[in-house]
Amino acid sequence: MSRRQFWLWRLISVGAALAALLGANVLIISLRSTGWLDDYTYRVIMLCGINILLAVSLNLINGITGQFSIGHAGFQGVGAYTSAAFTVFVVSPWMRERGLQGTPTGDSALLIAGIIAGAVCASLAGLFVGIPSLRLRGDYLAIATLGFGEIIRVTILNIEQVGGARGFYGIPLLTTFFWLYLAVIVLLALSRNLLVSTQGLAFLAVRDDEIAAEAVGVYSTRIKVIAFVTGACFAGIAGALYAHFDGYLNPDNFRLDQSIIILTMVVLGGQGSITGSVLSAVLLTAVLEWLRFLPTITVGGRAFSPSELRMVFFSLMLILLMLWRQTGLLGRREFGWHVVRQYWRLLRT
């Protein structure tokens, strides 16, 4: 493939992705206005997007670089709180003075400002945690990241300006389908391109055998810090989008449970598989909501509602899935055009 061809294809794929996003956006907006898509389904779709961001960004650290981090909710919290504080205390008053608030352009600008603030702060947090702790390996790193997550939560709990234990409310609701899924596409493209580049090979080398990687000249700490900062950055973006979607933040949203849920998504999807993370993020988010709709069964005159045991079914499903596929849904494979092509060939024969 010549250089020109490469860039042509790149242009086409970026265009196609953007066209698909815009198409989906128009579809969602028209479905919502006609009442076909209610707020509940819309909420599930949006939460799926936020969880995809979290899972894929953690996959970058845990799956692709092989570092065991369980402090991802901490980065999400940093992004969520800093972006919310930034839009509420800094940008909003500035825009109100100039009468820019409430216009679609103003709202988008406000959201982007918030996202950038969240992403920058979360990346810095990633850097601060990453540089000292990434010299640790395995379990020790896990404990260090766990500690970091707790430090973030307790710090937020003690900042009165953002509501402390009561929670931070009154955040403008700015997140739309378009911006959220634009972030998802950017993150997916970034992860995918990383995997096929020389840089990406260094990441995989660090995962597979750190000593061997060092021996062939890969500076493993640098690679790990890059992975950590990028993952933290996108967790921060997810946090920022979440803050401006729900309009309410509570330090409890970012406790260890949340980190574990994100980790579950990565492991369930197959560590290292980008599409696996996407698949399991959507699956876990949607199934947890779907379990609310289990029909009531009447056994011997007593009504029994299985949706009360929602969390039991959910955990059971996770256990069964992990027994059935220890490597996760997709293992280290990816779902992409090559799979479609393979099936197409299969169908023709």
Add this chain to the structure above:
Amino acid sequence: MVRICAKSVLWLSVVTGIVFALGGCKPASRPGASNSSGDIPVGVYLSFTGSTATFGESTFKGIQLATEEINAQGGINGRKIALHKEDDRSDAQEARSAVTKLIQRDGVVAVLGEVASSRSLAAAPICQENKIPMISPSSTNPQVTQVGDYIFRVCFIDPFQGAVMAKFAAETLKVKRVAVLTDVKNDYSVGLAKYFKETFTKLGGQIVAEKSYSEGDPDFRAQLTAIKAANPEAIFVPGYYSEVGTIARQARELGIRVPFLGGDGWDSPKLVEGAGNALEGSYFSNHYSHESTDPAVQRFVAKFKQRFNGEVPDALAALGYDAANILFDAIRRAGSTDPTKIRDALAQTKDFPGVTGRITIDADRNAVKPAVILQIRGKEFKYVQTIQP
């Protein structure tokens, strides 16, 4: 070929999984709200699992009892109440999902919940936006009902409790010199302390010492020594039971003999476990006492025990029972299941005879109602008196 077969089975199952998951969320026109016959759908969102699961369980028992009673009497205007309950895993984000589901899918005409103020604050904007009345049984933070004109509560708010304790100290205990020890990081504690000080000084009392601590502190001797030097007749500690026990024990070790006063944050069997006998004879304010001589309370306690295998209803169950009954009363008075009309009827609730006292909803949609004072004797919380607002 076998491999490909296995693969396609995997893929098929995954795809069906997703389709099912999304299919479960198929859009439906909002039922119930617009209907004028059939059951009246009422939503309940509480924490049935997670860190505060007992809050949800207790409250729901109260709501369930009230609903079963009204349905046994033939419902409201000939229509029965159908409860739709959703669990929020003690999580603010889930609380929002649960309420969105209740409103959009079950078409509920009103929502009951939550206990924790943080989760009520998270979900209230959704009820407000959809113009569905929400009644919190027991969120005491003043901000909850400030979300909008569709948000109500049936419990008193934090400032009131501070004032109640001040009144009790000045008028019943007849003490003049009180020290205050506040948990500075806790909104609840700070609110109670502020209003206690205001009311107490207005009633002619004197605050002789003001000290603070933070949740999780293991040692309070420095603050307590300073308080001892000020020689108070009582010490007001509006914190949570987790620290109050330790504070009381260390105070007794330092030779402080005066009684402690507190708020509903003390209400836990763990309080006496932590304090030993250090809190013997101390007082705290609460929403309700199952020992109250009020016949309405005794009737409720008897019915509750009969329904739930002899279990004694706690304050949360009583508040859940009152929240449900106030809602049913409002639906009856509205003569309609239109959420806006129910809201208007709720706002006009006056002198409703609840088990936690006579309840009037004020202009800020908060409940104006009495509080009870309990005294700690042994492992029991004994009813002392009721203080009217």
